Amino acid sequence: MNKPTINIIAAVGKNNVIGLKNALPWNLPADLKYFAQTTKGKTVLMGENTFISILEKIGKPLSGRRNIVLTDKNKKFPDVETVNSLEAAMKITGDEEIFVIGGASVYRQMLPLAEKLYITEVNYDGAGDAFFPTIDQNQWLLEKAEPHTKDNKNDYDYNFKIYRQLK
Numbered sequence: 001m002n003k004p005t006i007n008i009i010a011a012v013g014k015n016n017v018i019g020l021k022n023a024l025p026w027n028l029p030a031d032l033k034y035f036a037q038t039t040k041g042k043t044v045l046m047g048e049n050t051f052i053s054i055l056e057k058i059g060k061p062l063s064g065r066r067n068i069v070l071t072d073k074n075k076k077f078p079d080v081e082t083v084n085s086l087e088a089a090m091k092i093t094g095d096e097e098i099f100v101i102g103g104a105s106v107y108r109q110m111l112p113l114a115e116k117l118y119i120t121e122v123n124y125d126g127a128g129d130a131f132f133p134t135i136d137q138n139q140w141l142l143e144k145a146e147p148h149t150k151d152n153k154n155d156y157d158y159n160f161k162i163y164r165q166l167k
Helices: 029-039 048-058 086-093 104-113
Strands: 005-012 017-019 043-047 066-070 081-083 097-100 116-122 140-148 158-165
Touching (some): 005 017, 017 104, 029 116, 043 104, 081 086
Parallel strands (some): 043 066, 066 081
Antiparallel strands (some): 116 158
């Protein structure tokens, strides 16, 4: 059986915050654009809460991508594929390139399997209730960093970083 190429993409604040009340706790249109460009035409894998937050924000699954939702409740959602285990997700994706897009539990489970991390570090130190796992600098090599300063559209300084897992 062929294995998919697994990548993780996340915007992460200080103290590894990724969410607050099932939403992003910051306004960063540049990161949303980067996310869209990076994942377009790919398969995205997400947990149920992440999918629900997308529906609440844009009213439909992410367009131009194969959407797979991991749920342990055997729920079905329109216009997406649902699986009840990571193994099932790996099976149906074959050798596709997958982007894991959240949430915290899915990130934790998939981090050891990922080849690359696309992390937007956000200079946000406010409240959060969902967190990204700690990136072990001994297991990941920083390949690229692209810092940006806050402006009239983006409320915080941010840095696009790409890490590759050392095997």
